[in-house]
Amino acid sequence: MITALYDLLAPAKLNLFLHVIGRRADGYHLLQSVFRLIDWCDTLHLELRRNGQISRSDLGPALPADDLCLRAARALQTASGTPLGVHISIDKKVPWGAGLGGGSSDAATTLIGLNRLWRLDWSREQLATLALQLGADVPFFVGGRNAWVEGIGEKLTPIELPGAAYAVVKPEVAIPTAAIFSSPLLSRDTSPAIVADFLADTKSFGKNDLQRSAQAHSAEVSQALSLLEHHVGASRMSGSGSAVFACAGLAPGASAKSEGWQQVLATLPQTWTARWCHGLDDHPLSGWSKD
Ligand SMILES: C[C@@](CO)(OP(=O)(O)O)[C@H](O)COP(=O)(O)OP(=O)(O)OC[C@H]1O[C@@H](n2ccc(N)nc2=O)[C@H](O)[C@@H]1O
């Protein structure tokens, strides 16, 4: 029997564009977006606890007491009825309040890992249904493929994306997703698009409808967009912010040694984070599911 799984990667995502096309009766917003996995990852270790207890320790910065990994583990334990438990250690590298989906990805990696550790043999579809109860972004990370995303995040159509490098800057400010969705500045009526519209121009299609509200929430978002725009190229916010990115070109041509990126690093405020990322084709654990 497996008793521990080490170094499970939980990759972040970028929203290459994000349109708000309507609202559901329960207040949740209907979106269209393309989610792209990137190689900025947290690392999780899962150790079996035969007494059924679920616990966590933080190898990096401290997380909220009731973080998404614990919630994911408890939800799967209850839904599956397993008598087993787990100790989860997290090395947190992806900033939160960033629109990079780090917490959602941690939750998805926990579900995928525990499905193996606890020998549940759930299908990816079953895990995705449970994932949606944890957060709108979580099913995407369980799906494990770059995707055209609709609904509130649960309608996923896998798409192939060209390899690409992204210059990503996270200002100091952390933005709560709920604050951006409830902003009076938010427009909720962008016309629906089809996948072909995006595929015709994967580098600059669409916009991020949440950006205006996030810029009003914090001037740092505008500063970060300008910094990238000036040194790298067209910039855009990811998710509900505050992280912003610029597609620095198709890999492997784009280089972190470029003068523009070096300028970004040299002029960045000390409390901000910046990272040169590469787009991934799929989640590092995507081979673990049988379907
Ligand atoms: C905006 C997006 C785009 O990728 O990402 P992030 O910026 O969080 O990464 C997501 O849709 C966020 O997903 P996630 O972060 O899982 O959101 P949740 O925890 O489910 O929701 C937080 C709050 O945001 C609002 N919310 C979220 C998603 C959605 N489609 N409509 C909403 O109105 C709701 O008020 C909800 O209470």
Ligand SMILES: Nc1ncnc2c1ncn2[C@@H]1O[C@H](COP(=O)(O)OP(=O)(O)O)[C@@H](O)[C@H]1O
């Ligand atoms: N494991 C986790 N990692 C990061 N944030 C978490 C985690 N668990 C719970 N959270 C909470 O969820 C919020 C959103 O986290 P995350 O998914 O990383 O965000 P976003 O994509 O909106 O930046 C954070 O502000 C934090 O309070």
